[in-house]
Every structure is written in C-alpha cells, then in structure tokens.
Amino acid sequence: MTRSRTTDEVTLALLGAGFVADFYMQALAYVPHQRVVAVYSRTEERAQAFAKKWNIPRATDRLDDLIQLDGVDLYVVGLPTFRHQDVCLRLAEAGRSLLCTKPLGRTAAEARTMLEAVRARGVRHGYLETEVFTPALVRAKELVDRGAIGEVVMVKSREAHFGSHSPYNWDPELAGGGPLLLLGSHNVEFSRFMLDKPRAVEVFAWTGTLVHQTPLEDTAVMLIRFDGGKMAQVEVNWITRHGLDLRNEITGREGTIYTDITGATGIRAFALRDAGYVLEKAPATTGWIQPVAEEPFTYGYVGHLKHFVDALRTGAPFAETFEDGYVVNAIIDAGYRSARSGRWEPVESS
Template sequence: MASVVRIGLIGSGFVSTFYMQGLKDVAGHEVKIVASPHAERSEAFAKRWNIPEWTTDIDGTIRRTDLDLIILGVPNFVHAELAVKCAQAGKNVVCTKPLARNKQEAKRMLEAVKAAGVLHGYAETEVFSPAVMKAREFIERGSIGKVLMVRSREAHAGPHADWFWQKELAGGGALLDMGCHMVEAARYFVGKDNPIVEVLAWGDRLYHHDRTDAEDNAVLLMRFEGGQLAIAETSWTARGGLDLRNEVYGTDGAIFTDVTRETGIRVFALKGAGYIVEKGETDIGWLIPPIEEAWVYGYREEMKHFVECVAQNTMPRETFEDGYIVNCVLDAAYRSMATKQWERVDYN
C-alpha cells in the first residue's frame, strides 16, 4: 500500500480547479506537478494550489517515474490521445467525463488500459455526489421497492469554454456534455447488471445559432433490459445557473435529489455577493449558493475514492468500462436524433 499517492495533474482549467477543490481535504496524496499547454495558466494554477512544479511538457509529465496517478482534466478532443499515452507509460489514470467523443475513441482507451494492466478511473461526478449516493443507499435498502423510472435534468445557459461549442472538437452538444452524467446516474440507480438496450432521442439548436453547430437542447429516453425507463433532459439555454436534479420512482416510493436549488441557504444581496454557483448569471437579489460545490457535485468523494484505490492497488468502482458504456448509449442517441426512431445500443 502506497503511503502517499503522487499525482500528476494534466490541465489547468475549469475541471482541474474542481479536482483540486475536491482533493484539498483528501488524505494520503500529493499533487507534484500540473502540466498544461498554456504556460501562464499552468504557472498561475500551480501558485494558486501550492503545487511544487508546473510545466508545458505533457508527454514528459506522463513519462515521469515518480508519479503514481495521472488525472486528465482536459478537453474532450485530447482524452483518447493522452489516456493511451498514460497506459503505454504504465501509469494509473483517471479521466474526466465524457470518457471520449464517441465509442470508437472510448474503446481505444479501454483497450489500452486493459492491455497495460493499469488502474483506470472514470471521473463521473454525479454518482459520487453525496445526495446521489444516499439515494442509492435507500434503493439498496429496498425503501422504494423496485425502481421503475428515473428522470434526471441538467441545465444551464451554456458552456464556459469555446471548444465546447464546436461539435467536431467536443464530439456533440448538450446531450454529450451533460447527458453523460444522466446515463451513468440511471445505470447507478437501476443497476449496472440491467443494461440499457434501446434509446429514443430528440435534440435541436433552439437558440445558440451563432455559437454552435451542435444541439443546445436534448431529451433522451432509455429503456433497460428489465423494462425500466430513464429520461434525461439537457439544456444549454436554461437561465438562472446550474439546475441539477434526479427523480427516482419505485413500486413503493420515490426519491428526489436537488443539489443546486435546495441547498439549505438563501442570500439576498443588493450590492453583489461575488461567486455563487457554477454557471451562475447574477450575484444580486435572492441567491441560492451551494454549501460547498466540490462536495455536493461529487468531486471530493470521487477524488478520495480514486486516491484510496491507487493506494490500495484496487480498481475503482467507476472505470473506463463504464465510460465506454456511456459513449455507446450516447452514440445510439445521436443515431436516434437523426432517424427519429428508437435505436438499439450496440456495445460491440
């Protein structure tokens, strides 16, 4: 068992900031270096988080022999390339969501880590959110009987970085960006031994015609082998900050989670309150700040889990296999958008 897990962080942007917020209360790790193609950002990130080294040499960081884990907090279009390099270097690797832009890239990543025999973690925050894990606990107790239906929603006014808006770079629009959370949440609630077999999806560009060539709104229906139904609603046109919730309906009860609209605190500010919430659009008037975003979204719990898994040399509960399955489901969803019919999910 490693006493201290030595981490190399690739990426110095939005999601890497959340990873550092999640790691700050996790014992038994050290982030030794941050690597980013942008020198000024990499240096500033290192100073902000007291990381001893920063660099623009990403490949050199991956090849270092004094690192136990590489965390990829990078844009979608470099996930496959960097994950394969990590595997070839014999590095345990954690990759942010979605695992890849499509199932072909995801399969290449999965095959690479399996061939290398390294630990691989899929950083899907939704299933590490304390509220979602508590919901799963009640399901496992049998508190709501057999799960029949799941309805999830993630919505805000649009992504923070330019590459998200470019379909070729991102791999898709709102459905890929946020639907990946809801596909995995549905599997988590219904059970991973009960696969999603077919999907029906709608997606369109309703508003951001001058910003994206992808869908800015989408709805996805997922049918499970056992007959259950899951519904995912995604939007890049919803005002008022991040909206993130789940509804789980069973034969004997129901569960609701809402980590951004029911936070236990309300603030009324006339002069401006500063940062409130991810994708927040105002800091005056009545405000609903989360108690601690990195915790309620799942970043802290997932980082704790991944660090512990590397320390104990055990495979995480969310792996590249899960990310690959999510990409398979979403590929079928994009086919359904085009055909306007139910489409079978191909896991091969």
C-alpha cells in the same frame, strides 16, 4: 503493467489547468493521503500560473516528460474531450495508472480505443464521473439498496444551464456534441448507477437548437430502455438562465426519491449588492440568490477523488472505470442516431 507503489501516500500528476482542474484542486484539499506533485498545461505560462496558485512543485508544458516522471502514482486527466484519446493512449502505453474526466470520448469509438489500450497494458483506469459520488445521490442509493422504495423501475435526471464557458465546447468537431454529450454523460451514468448498471438495449432521443446560434443542439431529451424493461429519462439543455440546475427522480414499485442538488441548497438570500460567487454558471449575483455551500462536496468532486485515492492505496477496485465511460458513450451515440432517424436505435456496445 502498473508500476508498484512504495509509500502510503498517493502522488498525483494533474493534466490540465482549466475549469475542472480548479475543482479538482479544491476537492483534493479535503482528501488525505495524497499529494499533487506536478501539473501539465498546453503552455508553460498557464502551467506555472496554476502551479503557483495551488502550490504545486512542478509545472510543465511537456507532456511526454511528465508521463515519464518518476514518483507519480496516478495521472488525473482534466483536459478537453478532444485530447482524451491521445493522452490516455500515451499514458497507457507508458504503463501509468490514470483517471479521466467525463465524457471519456467524443464517440464510443474513441472510448473503445482507450478502453482496449488500458486493458492491453494492464493499467488501472478510473472514470471521473462526479454525479454518482454526490452526497445526496449516495444517500439516495443507500435508500434504494435498503429496499426503501422497492425495485427501481424508472429514473429521471435533469442537468441544465446556459451553456459551456469553454469556446471549444461550442465547436462540433472539438466537442463531439452539445449538452446531450457534455451534460448527458452525467445523467446517463447516474441512471445506470441507480439501476445497478443493467445492459442498455435501445434509445429514443430528440435534439433541438432553440436559443443559441450554434451548429450543436442546445436542448435534448432521451429515453433509455434497459434489460427487463426498466427506463431512464435524460433531460439536458444549455437554455436555462438561472445557473446550474441538477434534479433527479428515482421511482420504485413502493416509493419515489427526489433530489434537487442546486435548487434546495439550504440558503436563500436577497441581495441588493454584489454577493460574489453564488454557484456554478449563475448569471447574477444580486436579487434573489441560492448559493451552494461547499461545491466540491455538493457536486461529488471530493467523494470521487477520495474514492480513487483510497482504492489505489488499498488495492480495492475502482467503482467507475473506462468500461463505464465506454457504455455511456455508446448510449449517447445511439441517442444522436435516434435524433437523426426519428426512431428507437439500438445501443451498440460489446
């Protein structure tokens, strides 16, 4: 069972010291009632460098020691996807509450194994999906729940950039898939969120490799049919040159909501000199640029970490759990089967 807490402050251990871990630390600076007490990385040198950068008191490359460390309330798994199953199973076996970044697994089978483990041990488990906590999409959901556009019948969601910065995400065995999995996990859960998480029935998908020399797809389009005939369209790729592109369309019987998270930033500039960091995966820092202000807020990192910290403090349920991560993996698995068969494929989840 989950260990009991004795203070109002939530103590965190961060597993991972890479790209997403940096975003977590940026976001946690805005989250009250929490403290990061330790960080793990695969090498002591990397762990120590990350701890020094973010003023974390303990750094280690010994995962088992950190799992057994007293005084940790919540473990935040920000490791590559191919390590999720092993690490989450070890945390569950030790009775530790945990959060895991997306996608939960490389496949639905991996995700199901993790879900069964946390259920069996009775630990609290959260799925770190940022998309549903972005301020724009939280506001869009408020409009939906108010009935402003009537019953939602169709959701379209796009995420694109020119490819992962991590070498392991280009390895089919390690990554589990290309943008359909690694980006599409965001879009699938956003679509479920806007439709109030109905059961996904079947999927039709196309994948292609259009630009990169890679055994993975670099482009995908997927249709999802839910109970009651509601639909979602997911469009993802690693062939978009201008940086991260996040757009959504929510259509109801009485209106439509559009969001453009990285295109309509409120800032547009023309720079002849180097502008520095502009936005995630931006290829250029001169010419016409559209910087994103406060990316940890804009992309939902602050929102989702604050939610999980507050929920653990108060005993409230987690809004996103391993159940959600498992369903997302099952939908995407069906997408890959459809891309191979050329037919609609059933979503196999239970």
